[in-house]
Amino acid sequence: MSPDRTGRAGGAGRSGGDSGHDRGRPPGRDSGRRRDGQGRDGAVRRDGQGRDGAVRRDGARRPGRPDPARAVAYEVLREVRESDAYANLVLPVLLRERGLTGRDAAFATELAYGTLRLRGRYDAVLEQCTNGRPLTALDAPVLDLLRLGAHQILGMRVPVHAAVSETVTLTRASVGPAPAGLVNAVLRAVARRSLQEWLAVLAPPAGKANRAGHTDRTDRTDRTNRAGRTDRTDRTDRTDRTDGADGAGERDATEDAPLGDDVAVLSRTESHPEWITRALRQALVAHGRPAADLPGLLAADNAAPRVALVARPGLVTTDALADEAARAGESGVRRGRWSPVALVPGGGDPALLPSVRRAAAGVQDEGSQLVALALAAAPLGPDREGAAHDRQWLDLCAGPGGKAALLGALAHQRGAHLLANEVAPHRAGLVRGSVAAVPAGTVEVRVGDGREVGELFPASYDRVMVDAPCTGLGALRRRPESRWRRTPGDLTALSPLQRDLLTSALESVRPGGVVAYVTCSPHLAETRAVVEDVLRRRDDVEVLDAVAVLDDITVEPLPGLTGPYVQLWPDLHGTDAMFLALLRRR
Ligand SMILES: C[S@@+](CC[C@H](N)C(=O)[O-])C[C@H]1O[C@@H](n2cnc3c(N)ncnc32)[C@H](O)[C@@H]1O
Numbered sequence: 001m002s003p004d005r006t007g008r009a010g011g012a013g014r015s016g017g018d019s020g021h022d023r024g025r026p027p028g029r030d031s032g033r034r035r036d037g038q039g040r041d042g043a044v045r046r047d048g049q050g051r052d053g054a055v056r057r058d059g060a061r062r063p064g065r066p067d068p069a070r071a072v073a074y075e076v077l078r079e080v081r082e083s084d085a086y087a088n089l090v091l092p093v094l095l096r097e098r099g100l101t102g103r104d105a106a107f108a109t110e111l112a113y114g115t116l117r118l119r120g121r122y123d124a125v126l127e128q129c130t131n132g133r134p135l136t137a138l139d140a141p142v143l144d145l146l147r148l149g150a151h152q153i154l155g156m157r158v159p160v161h162a163a164v165s166e167t168v169t170l171t172r173a174s175v176g177p178a179p180a181g182l183v184n185a186v187l188r189a190v191a192r193r194s195l196q197e198w199l200a201v202l203a204p205p206a207g208k209a210n211r212a213g214h215t216d217r218t219d220r221t222d223r224t225n226r227a228g229r230t231d232r233t234d235r236t237d238r239t240d241r242t243d244g245a246d247g248a249g250e251r252d253a254t255e256d257a258p259l260g261d262d263v264a265v266l267s268r269t270e271s272h273p274e275w276i277t278r279a280l281r282q283a284l285v286a287h288g289r290p291a292a293d294l295p296g297l298l299a300a301d302n303a304a305p306r307v308a309l310v311a312r313p314g315l316v317t318t319d320a321l322a323d324e325a326a327r328a329g330e331s332g333v334r335r336g337r338w339s340p341v342a343l344v345p346g347g348g349d350p351a352l353l354p355s356v357r358r359a360a361a362g363v364q365d366e367g368s369q370l371v372a373l374a375l376a377a378a379p380l381g382p383d384r385e386g387a388a389h390d391r392q393w394l395d396l397c398a399g400p401g402g403k404a405a406l407l408g409a410l411a412h413q414r415g416a417h418l419l420a421n422e423v424a425p426h427r428a429g430l431v432r433g434s435v436a437a438v439p440a441g442t443v444e445v446r447v448g449d450g451r452e453v454g455e456l457f458p459a460s461y462d463r464v465m466v467d468a469p470c471t472g473l474g475a476l477r478r479r480p481e482s483r484w485r486r487t488p489g490d491l492t493a494l495s496p497l498q499r500d501l502l503t504s505a506l507e508s509v510r511p512g513g514v515v516a517y518v519t520c521s522p523h524l525a526e527t528r529a530v531v532e533d534v535l536r537r538r539d540d541v542e543v544l545d546a547v548a549v550l551d552d553i554t555v556e557p558l559p560g561l562t563g564p565y566v567q568l569w570p571d572l573h574g575t576d577a578m579f580l581a582l583l584r585r586r
Contacts, residue, residue, distance in 0.1 A: 077116065388512075396466045405438065
């Protein structure tokens, strides 16, 4: 999370005494504390807090009581692990229950989300700090606590003493006294290198690692030097300083750091499962981007996105929405970069804006806005009788209704009708809420299986949206834990459904009508492979140039699109990685 994104995270370090945190700031890319101890003190001073300040603030709490924000972050991780919960649903409830707001809420949010996103990176670091004890041998709650501590030290620049002592206190309160020594020792070992130094340890210099994962001693020395470490004395020194409770402490990472090919290294350093890293590289290359862009793409997945709002046409204007945000005290409100109906608010709670409350506006990534706008703007052909109808629109997979609400607003302006279909009844309920501001009579919500719609209503619609259920690999920024939950097996499970839904959509659209096939994933197996597989079996569909359609819509041209499909990217466009194919029935 970048400082401007949280707005409050940076200041939190300076005035974190309000509830006992010693909060840090997200590090800049080139920031890094030196491991000789100077850096640690430097970080403390930069925060405007001495170590003593933290101690005094900690002392203001009852001894042994964990910091409420850290406790909330821990509970989020526990719920995600034990109950398969979604962090973005659990966290707001916990914040409300515990009465955490403002900086406390921002701290808890960054701690929970950042730890979940960067879990892979922190596990690779922690593995170097447990004296050879595999992480799988640790109790799961202890591993959660270590990850939380590692994120405070390496990802949030919380002063080391505060990160360690607060995590130890949290350990005692939530798990018991037994693992407190281990947590203390391992986190102290983590803190002996800066993030940059750890990344150098985890990523051998280009060309140094071989496929078998071995380097020679010269390589290790070279790597050691890059990490700012020069000699064996230094390593001995570090070993001596390790608090060896429970045998924990930093292993000499330069001796046996796990090495491997680029994908393995990037997966560790940028915290993605290897199968996802590989798939993203394939997708980049398939859409005409260099594989060298992969690190930037992975890094973009690790940054919290700024919330975008959609001003639904005819229901509220972007100007009126901006006024509401300004009246709510938000500064830095700006127009969307691509979508003409997008507004990027200044960081307050968008749910409190009057237009959002009455569903005239909503939270919606610009990528999602663009694909809905593209469907509404795609050129239709005449029907069998040569007429140019544009009256019947269909959203085949509508829940929870973000695109249906934008399409409904546009349909109303054109005098068209939208059928919003959704198979899950509770999600159909969410669609009703999303479209609540669209004048009555424009949108009808239907609960049913989209695969049947083509047969039930053949050749009936002018425009059809298929926002297919998918892995969501394009929205990893917004779903912190999902990268660890998804498996390649999900692709296998979703694949027939995606093909059947697209086939049904093509049956339901009239000749001359247009289908938008959309996924919030760039994975080729659920994007191009689905479209091309379905089209191979039919000769009545032409692929439109979706890039040309978007060019007529966007505030400025989107770079890096090759066509005819559109693949958006978080690193290049700042949107979710949405895929769009526009298909017109002949
Ligand atoms: C990617 S989401 C759609 C998001 C939605 N378009 C929006 O913008 O808010 C996919 C939706 O498809 C629904 N779905 C899954 N299988 C379906 C089916 N067989 N028929 C219709 N909808 C289905 C899921 O319940 C889910 O709500």
